[in-house]
Amino acid sequence: MRASSSSSPVLTLALAAGLVLAPPLAGATEPAPVPVPPTDPATQVAGSVEGMTRGTGIVPGVGGGDGPAVYGTPDAPAGAPSRYVALGDSFASVGRIVPAAWLDGPSSCVRTADAYPPLVARGLGAATFVNATCGGAITDDLLGPNEDGVPPQLDALDAGTDLVTLTIGGNDVGFGAVIDACAIRPNAERAGVLPLVEPMADELAEKFDTRAGCPDVVERQAPAALAALDSRLDEVYAEIHRRSPDARVVAVGYLTAVPDDATLFAEPDCAPLTVVSAEERDGVRRFQEDINRVVAAAAERNGATAVIPDEPGHSMCAPVAERWVDLTGMQTGAAPIHPTSAGHAHVAQRVLGALGG
Structure with a gap:
């Protein structure tokens, strides 16, 4: 989700989903509460990566909001990356959103210890790990400061960086708008609570017109944004290569969220997705496939390694223990419509495998 100056977009989505999408959780155990961050999104939260020591943050950004967090591995093994920089949006920054899981950085970025970059850093024994990921990021936030004053993510790169992971593009092409138009708004209207939810829905929609409805968003607005994403990704890659010419770059795509209808209708937790038509659900599935297609093609054009973790059977409609993405997060502690632990x-295993680890 896109970062806004008023709150964490990840937590805005959590609140909207909790109000509208959460079904009765008969038999559910230990629903995970959503933490409330400090009022100032630039406020720092602190937490360390297991097995790594906390280092010194990068230059403070506009408005006082520090950006990347730096960690080190004492006695890093031979062959480990000397400097690994993680870039990206909430699919790279956010796992469980219980407070104890949060790492160093602006609270609005919602970086957690179980997200894949810290796992990759630990798996490789990286001498230095720089976590610049931020929930809500778009390509503009890699190249310039975001609305909260978090500095450009690419400022974390230097000539000594030898590994970069990158997960970006979902917010550029309307991930939040699709969720809003095809799940939150239809269910809110059906429940008679749309006026209550609408301010949050509008925040999630950003530049997209979700009041035009799910078909318009997935068939017209999102494809137009996808067409513009290619050149933006090329610009990002060019800047990565300029700043870190010796770095290996791994582009990481998006986990599958919405499965086939047979799987979807068999899972009561996914009932909120049944209020739109079969054609609209097909449009959402094409949308998630198209994002990964663009991510993979841009990686290939720019000499990066693409990891597209879209294996079936682990969508937000899979059994709880098998979910890699969750709809509401109430049973897994994940942010709604985001990766689980x-x-x-x-x-992380896919990335490590691609790196030969």
Whole structure:
């Protein structure tokens, strides 16, 4: 989700989903509460990566909001990356959103210890790990400061960086707008609570017109944004290569969220997705496939390694223990429509495998 100056977009989505999408959780155990961050999104939260020591943050950004957090591995093994920089949006920054899981950085970025970049850093024994990921990021936030004053993520790069992971593009092409138009708004209207939810829905929609309805968003607005994403990704890659010419770059795509209808209708937790038509659900599935197609093609054009973790059977309609993405997060502690801890662990293994680790 896109970062806004008023609150964490990840937590805005959590609140909206909790109000509208959460079904009765008969038999559910230990629903995970959503933490409330400090009022000032630039406020720092602190937490360390297991097995790594906390280092010194990068230059403070506009408005006082520090950006990347730096960690080190004492006695890093031979062959480990000397400097690993993680870039990206909430699919790279956010796992479980219980307070104890949060790492160093602006609270609005919602970086957690179980997200795939810290797992990759630990798996490789990286001498230095720089976590610049931030929930809500778009490509503009890699190249310039975001609305909260978090500095450009690419400022974390230098000539000594030898590994970069990158997960970006979902917010550029309307991930939040699709969720808003195809799940939150239809269910809110059906429940008679749309006026209550609308301010949050509008925040999630950003530049997209979700009041035009799900078909318009997935068939017209999102494809137009996808067409513009190619050149933005090329610009990002060019800047990565300029700043870190010796770095290996791994582009990480997005986990599958919405499965086929047979799987969807078999899972009561996914009932909120049944209020739109079969054609609209097909449009959402095409949308998630198209994002990964663009991510993979841009990686290939720019000499990066693409990891697309879209294996079936682990969508937000899978059994709870097998979910890599969750709809509401109430049973897994994940942010709504975001990776679970298990999902991040899978992505980390895919990245490590691509690196030969």
